[in-house]
Amino acid sequence: MKPFIVAIDGPAASGKGTLAHRLAQHFGLAHLDTGKLYRVAADLVLTRNGDPADPATAELAAQEAAAALIADPTLVFAPRLLSEEVTRASSVLAAIPAVRAALLGFQRSFAMDPPARAPGVAATGAVLDGRDIGSAVCPDAAVKLFVTASPETRAMRRVKELRGRGAAAIYEDVLQDLMERDARDSDRQAAPLLAAADAELIDTTALDADTVLARAVGIVARALKEWEWLQNCKR
Ligand code: CDP
Numbered sequence: 001m002k003p004f005i006v007a008i009d010g011p012a013a014s015g016k017g018t019l020a021h022r023l024a025q026h027f028g029l030a031h032l033d034t035g036k037l038y039r040v041a042a043d044l045v046l047t048r049n050g051d052p053a054d055p056a057t058a059e060l061a062a063q064e065a066a067a068a069l070i071a072d073p074t075l076v077f078a079p080r081l082l083s084e085e086v087t088r089a090s091s092v093l094a095a096i097p098a099v100r101a102a103l104l105g106f107q108r109s110f111a112m113d114p115p116a117r118a119p120g121v122a123a124t125g126a127v128l129d130g131r132d133i134g135s136a137v138c139p140d141a142a143v144k145l146f147v148t149a150s151p152e153t154r155a156m157r158r159v160k161e162l163r164g165r166g167a168a169a170i171y172e173d174v175l176q177d178l179m180e181r182d183a184r185d186s187d188r189q190a191a192p193l194l195a196a197a198d199a200e201l202i203d204t205t206a207l208d209a210d211t212v213l214a215r216a217v218g219i220v221a222r223a224l225k226e227w228e229w230l231q232n233c234k235r
Contacts, residue, residue: 004029004125004227005111005140006220007133010147011182011193013154013161015204015212019147020129022213023220030114030123034130034137035090036076037103041065042089043081052089055096062093062102069106073115082165084177091181094131095188107137125227131185134196143223145216146195149205154178 006023010016017033024031044061045052052058069075080086093099107128114126128137134144149157155175162169185193195201200219204212 001124001231003112003114003123004142004224005138006125006127006143006145006223007138007141007196007199008127008129008145008147009131009133009135009193009195009199010129010145011131011154011185012178013158014147014149015157015209016129016145016147018209019145019202019212019216020127022209023216024127026213026217027125027127027220027224028117028123030110030117030126032107032110032126032128033076034103034107034128034133036081037065037069037106038090038094038099039081039086040069040075040078041099041103042086042093043078045093046085046089052093053096055098058093058096059098059102062099066102066106088177088181091184095184095190097190100132100136100190104137107133111138131193132191134199135194136191139196142227143220144196144199145202145219146199147202147204147212149203151175151179151182153205 006029008016008020017035020031020033023029041058041062042052044065045057050057050061111126111128114123117123125142130137134141134146152175155171155178158174158178159169159171162174182193202212202215
């Protein structure tokens with residue numbers, strides 16, 4: 001049985017992570033925040049005082065990150081992955097094609113064989129969020145959403161999130177950082193940040209998280225019904 005896949009892409013702090021998490025909860029699907037894979041690789045490079053822009057160093061770290069994540073998927077929860085240094089380094093290393101290739105298998109395996117959410121409760125599918133899920137990682141996803149918001153709104157949200165975690169955050173610095181990362185993610189040759197042609201666009205600038213969730217739940221519920229109907233036809 002082919003799993004039901006929801007692909008969510010969008011720029012930094014657009015609300016895609018929150019939406020992905022809540023959609024997965026709502027529909028009982030597994031969830032993979034693919035940004036964390038790039039962050040684990042970046043963290044490995046920084047721990048060794050390496051340069052995330054060096055292709056050989058970054059590729060090796062990505063290969064090691066993929067292997068380490070298979071052995072221990074809880075690595076993605078390490079709080080230091082959210083630091084400014086790791087964030088910046090992850091977007092630098094993510095522009096290197098060999099890094100993306102090294103992390104592709106992990107993402108596709110997760111999508112093809114989503115981990116059970118609880119013992120005995122297998123997930124029928126998965127939600128993956130990132131930059132290139134609908135365009136490159138899961139081009140056949142049943143649902144593709146592209147979540148965006150104005151840079152100012154995103155910077156404000158990130159400041160709130162950082163301060164909520166007890167980190168010092170200056171709005172102007174966060175905004176500049178976001179814009180630099182957006183430019184790097186959008187201008188790179190390898191799988192740039194892109195709305196797939198068949199993605200539904202959700203601009204969250206003027207919407208709160210509950211409204212965004214309600215809109216997305218409607219879209220996913222329709223697609224899920226169709227997917228279930230197709231599965232029954234195949235039986
Ligand atoms: O949470 P936020 O949106 O700030 O970042 P993230 O999703 O954790 O991703 C960190 C960095 O990883 C991004 O700036 C991208 O450069 C890279 N990334 C990517 O290239 N492709 C993905 N599918 C996910 C993240």
